[in-house]
Structure formats: C-alpha cells, structure tokens
Amino acid sequence: MTGVQLAALVHKKTKTNTTTFTLADMLVYANIFKDEIASKIQQRRSEIWNIPSLDDLADDQREYAFPSDVLNNIVSLELKFSAAGDYVIATPLARRHYADVLQESKIVNDFDNLDPRYFIRRQAIYILSGTIVEVTDGFKLVYNAFPADLADLEGLADLSVDPTTTTHGFPREFHELWARRVGIEYKNNNDMALSRKDLEYDRDLEATLDEFSIPNLDEEIVGALPPASHRGDDGYDY
Numbered sequence: 001m002t003g004v005q006l007a008a009l010v011h012k013k014t015k016t017n018t019t020t021f022t023l024a025d026m027l028v029y030a031n032i033f034k035d036e037i038a039s040k041i042q043q044r045r046s047e048i049w050n051i052p053s054l055d056d057l058a059d060d061q062r063e064y065a066f067p068s069d070v071l072n073n074i075v076s077l078e079l080k081f082s083a084a085g086d087y088v089i090a091t092p093l094a095r096r097h098y099a100d101v102l103q104e105s106k107i108v109n110d111f112d113n114l115d116p117r118y119f120i121r122r123q124a125i126y127i128l129s130g131t132i133v134e135v136t137d138g139f140k141l142v143y144n145a146f147p148a149d150l151a152d153l154e155g156l157a158d159l160s161v162d163p164t165t166t167t168h169g170f171p172r173e174f175h176e177l178w179a180r181r182v183g184i185e186y187k188n189n190n191d192m193a194l195s196r197k198d199l200e201y202d203r204d205l206e207a208t209l210d211e212f213s214i215p216n217l218d219e220e221i222v223g224a225l226p227p228a229s230h231r232g233d234d235g236y237d238y
Contacts, residue, residue, distance in 0.1 A: 001173040003155035004079070006030065013183040014192070023153045023184060031149045033181040037147045037174055043214040049144045050075055051166055057081070057138035060104070060131075064139065065124040073144040077125065080138040081113040088139060093117040094129065104127070135211070173212055177205050 001009070010026055041048055055064070057079070080085040098119075100106050108130050111117060111167055116129035125141075148167035150159075157163075160172040170178065172222050 001159055001177075002152040002157060004151060006175065007153040007180040010182050010186075013179060013195075014186050016186070026182060026186075027150060027153055027183040030153065030178070033178060033185065034149070034170060037178060037181065037205070039170070041174070041212065042211060044094055044209050045163055048085065048164050049168055050142050051145050051168075052140060052142045053166065053213040054137040055118060055139040055141070057132055057135040059134045062102075062107070062127045062129075062132060063122075063124045064127070065122075066141075067203070068123060069145070070141070070143045070162070071120055071123065071125070075142040075144060077118060077142075079113075079116055079127065079129070080131065080135055080140070083135055085135075088114060088116060090118045090127065090129075095121060095126075097193065100177045111173070117134055149187050158203065171212065173208055174205075177201065177208060181202075228235040 007026055010108045011021060014021060037048065052065075075091075077090040079090050080087045097111075098117075100110060100194065106129055111128045111130060114131040116127060118125050118127050119124070143168060147170040148163050158169070158172070160169045180198060180201055184194060184201060186192075186220055187194055187198070
C-alpha cells in the first residue's frame with residue numbers, strides 16, 4: 001500500500017474526504033499509530049527493528065558522537081582493534097562505576113582490547129579499552145529504529161519498502177490494520193459509531209502478530225553512519 005492508498009482506505013472506512021478529514025490531520029494519526037503497532041510487533045520479534053551500522057575506529061579516539069535516537073536504543077556494540085583481528089563485544093559500564101580520571105595512560109592500564117567497556121556521555125559513546133588505532137569498519141553498532149515517520153500521505157512508493165539504508169518501512173501485513181486504527185481514532189474523536197470490523201481490531205491485530213512472530217532470517221539492513229571526524233554533538237473487508 002502506498003501513502004495515497006492508505007489515505008484513500010482511511011477515507012473509505014470513515015466515510016470522509018479530504019475536507020472532512022484532512023490529510024494533515026490524518027498524517028498525525030498515521031505516525032502515532034505506526035509507532036503503536038511497531039511497538040507491539042517488537043514485543044513479538046525483538047530484533048525486527050534492528051539496524052547494524054559500521055564505522056571506522058580512529059587513532060587514539062575514544063569518543064564517537066551519535067544522534068540521541070541511536071544512543072537511546074543501542075542493542076549491542078562490537079569493536080575490532082586491528083584489521084586482521086576479530087570483533088569483540090563491548091559491554092556498557094556506568095561512568096560512576098569507574099572512579100579514575102579519563103586519562104589515556106590510566107585507561108590502557110585498567111582496560112584491554114579483549115574485554116572493552118563503554119559508557120555514554122555528551123551524546124557520544126566513550127570507549128574504555130587498550131590503545132585504539134585506526135581500523136576500517138572497526139566499530140559495529142546495532143540499534144533499534146522504528147519505521148520512519150511519513151512525511152505526507154501523497155507518496156506513490158510502497159510503505160513496506162525501506163526508505164533508506166538506515167530506516168525501516170512498515171510491514172505490509174499490518175497496512176489494513178494501520179488504516180483501521182487511524183479510522184477508529186477518528187471515529188472516537190468525532191462520536192461516530194464503530195463498525196463490526198472496527199470492533200474486531202484487537203483480535204485481528206493479535207492474529208496478525210501471531211502469524212508475523214516467526215522471523216525471516218534471510219534479510220538484514222546494514223546502514224552507514226557519518227564518519228567519526230564529521231559527526232556532531234484495495235481488496236479489503238470494510
């Protein structure tokens with residue numbers, strides 16, 4: 001389903017048009033309930049919104065800045081300290097649990113490259129490890145990112161398609177449910193009676209979630225983050 005088709009379906013379900021239910025108002029609902037359904041999907045498949053991203057380690061650089069939406073949704077961090085080496089898992093450590101000053105000589109004395117740690121400060125990941133040298137793709141971060149917000153409801157691209165390498169599309173299995181949820185909210189806010197189909201929304205959503213709960217392991221999204229040196233702080237039943 002495209003954005004245009006989603007809006008048309010909502011209008012049909014609510015018996016409205018672009019005057020009585022504007023696309024601007026519908027867009028607000030659509031993005032809110034996209035996230036609501038995405039959260040329920042994630043409860044069934046925790047990995048569904050994962051995005052692994054590669055970046056380079058830089059000589060003697062311990063602090064790597066990222067957007068807050070990435071830092072707030074980290075799944076894992078793996079580091080490779082030499083071109084020929086293997087990735088190792090870096091585990092989080094609260095800054096308060098490391099009492100020493102952040103001085104290079106002290107850090108390399110207290111940590112090594114076999115069991116690196118990290119903490120978050122100033123919108124950045126700070127690595128506690130042995131000496132850091134330049135390694136291409138030495139920084140592998142996996143984070144959760146919900147499907148991208150719709151910019152409008154006039155697009156002709158299928159909404160299940162990933163908009164970019166670092167954003168998810170919305171699974172087509174849930175498109176009709178998405179439209180139905182938007183329609184339910186509109187009806188509730190305008191004292192309109194819900195249809196039989198509307199009243200079956202929760203049941204139908206659960207059934208679709210059950211069917212969707214077995215992951216397809218053949219696909220993976222790999223995103224690219226900016227270089228460290230440049231990063232700043234119709235057939236529906238109505």
